[in-house]
Amino acid sequence: MKWILEKTKINEQDFENIEKKLEVRFPLDFKKIVLEHNGASPEKMTFNTKDTKERVAEYLLSFSDKDKYNIAAVYNSIKDRFDKRLIPIMQDPFGNYICLDFSSFDNPELFFWNHEDNSLEYISKTFTDFLNSLYE
16 A cells, blocks of 8 residues: 655654553554554545445544644544544544544454544454555
8 A cells, every 4th residue: 555645754662652642552553554654644545434435534643743633632632522442543634533442452443433423433343454445
């Protein structure tokens, strides 16, 4: 998969600092992509949820506090709106987020969170499955 418009480069320590702040351990498939393409946009951005067709994954949230839309800042600004233990990892063009659900720490699944009505739509079991489902 091709990624474009990467943000500030991060290293393993930067990534682990975010995990400590958010008190989670991100899945390895997600970690690998973030370390290589922090804050980037996937070339193919369109995806479907269980309920909706043609959603858009605009970009990964950055793991660098030097970037405006970093994951910790976004999480802190919206965390009180969730019933579950959701961590936003990507944003769409309309202020909605693709989130990992850490309610079950074993294998966090992906959900689309709509900020207008605070609803959730199931996306996929893993980040890799999500990436493989992206299309133009």
